[in-house]
Amino acid sequence: MFDWVLRNARISDDAVRVDIALQNGLIAAIEPAGGDLAEAETAEKRDLNGRVLLPGLVDIHTHLDKTYSTLENKSGTLGEAIQVWHKHREHRTASQIQQAAERALQNAIQNGVTAMRSHIDIGTPNDLLPVEILLDLRQKYATLIDLQFVTLGTAADKPEWAAGMREALDMGVDFVGGCPALCKDPKAEIDAAFVLAEETGKPIDLHVDETEDPNMISLEYLAEKTIKTGMQGRVTAGHCCSLGFVDDEVQRRIIGKVAEAEITIVTLPSCNLVLMGRTISPAPRGTTPVKKLLAAGVNVCAASDNVGDPFNPFGSYDLLQLANLNAHVAHMTGKTELYESLNMVTQRPRISMGLGDGSIKVGNQADLVIVDCTQKLEAILAPPARLATFKQGKLIVETEVQTKWH
Secondary structure, eight states: OEEEEEEEEBOOTTSOOEEEEEETTEEEEEEETTSGGGGOOEEEEEEOTTOEEEEOEEEEEEOTTTTTOOOOOSSOOHHHHHHHHHHHHTTOOHHHHHHHHHHHHHHHHHTTEEEEEEEEEOOOTTOOHHHHHHHHHHHHTTTTOEEEEEEESOTTTOHHHHHHHHHHHHHTOOEEOOOGGGSSOHHHHHHHHHHHHHHHTOOEEEEEOOSSOTTOOHHHHHHHHHHHTTOTTSEEEEEOGGGGGSOHHHHHHHHHHHHHHTOEEEEOHHHHHHHTTTTSSSOOOOOOOHHHHHHTTOOEEEOOBOOSBTTBSOOOSOHHHHHHHHHHHTTOOSHHHHHHHHHTTTHHHHHHTTSOOOOOOTTSBOOEEEESOSSTTHHHHSOOOEEEEEETTEEEEEOOOOOOOO
16 A cells, blocks of 8 residues: 555656655655556545646755844845844844744745755854754754755864864764855865865865955865865855856866866855845846856756845745746746756755755655646746645645635
């Protein structure tokens, strides 16, 4: 007997509807709708009536320790955001951190997110309260969402912060992080991150070149360092904004090295549209060149980044809305490009997180979301409601949509 049979599901715009059986957390069978599965013995059954079934959405770059802090950034710049945040973090309570992070997780799950990676600000070893809270929440929400964490600190500038990062990694944080371009010696910060990675056996996920300065291209050094140390496929770089401010020849050179290093690039369009280009006229989009990276074979993902904090007042952990925004910003308007933007919040980040290929096929983990549309392309063109989220084959949240005409 199956745990679930989802009938009349649309998983591709170019194929017939299918019936899908779920068993022991996996996709156990997929057949054309109306076949044997329609009458199979099952504990639960749901008729999707042609609605779209997507792989669980994946938010690969967030900040759960900052979210919903509702702090004003009057200039809208990255510099003021950092100042406002550093002043606030000294006074926040454990209850504030936990409540905001749980609100974020619940919103994300309701929106179909089944996996997330969050960066956590790291101070000294005596200032790791957010790490403790988020590690506890990972255990609390373990059956609802896969959570990975990154140490966001400065390993070279401040020795005491490097000690805090090491302590956090020993506590169970998954990735070595940092923001080299915002430090006095970006190359030293990158080197320090690789030292921590070697010492702990952890992969790397850095904030890279979140600036409009075409002379700040630490991404190139990161790619070279990745190849030199044999870390191909184990490094992620978020933002990479300044790559969009250099000429084509420099772009081609750096993108070639990124591809060779097998670095995953994460574009963060919502936050970078807010922060970048405040002092430039006409104001640029300020995001990384997504289409050129994809064309070179780079694994490019899109993610929420900051939500409801001084870095970005917008956002809702709605990755279909984010994929829609990414398609706008990156000029991904062709049909194939639109499907690719959808892949950037489903399959591509799942691969980078080590959670499989994320496709809907027999044997894969049954992390799925039912969306209220009958064509897959509609999921990104006009993001619909998420009707149900399944995690490891279990229904964990449902949303009812009702419209009455009078």
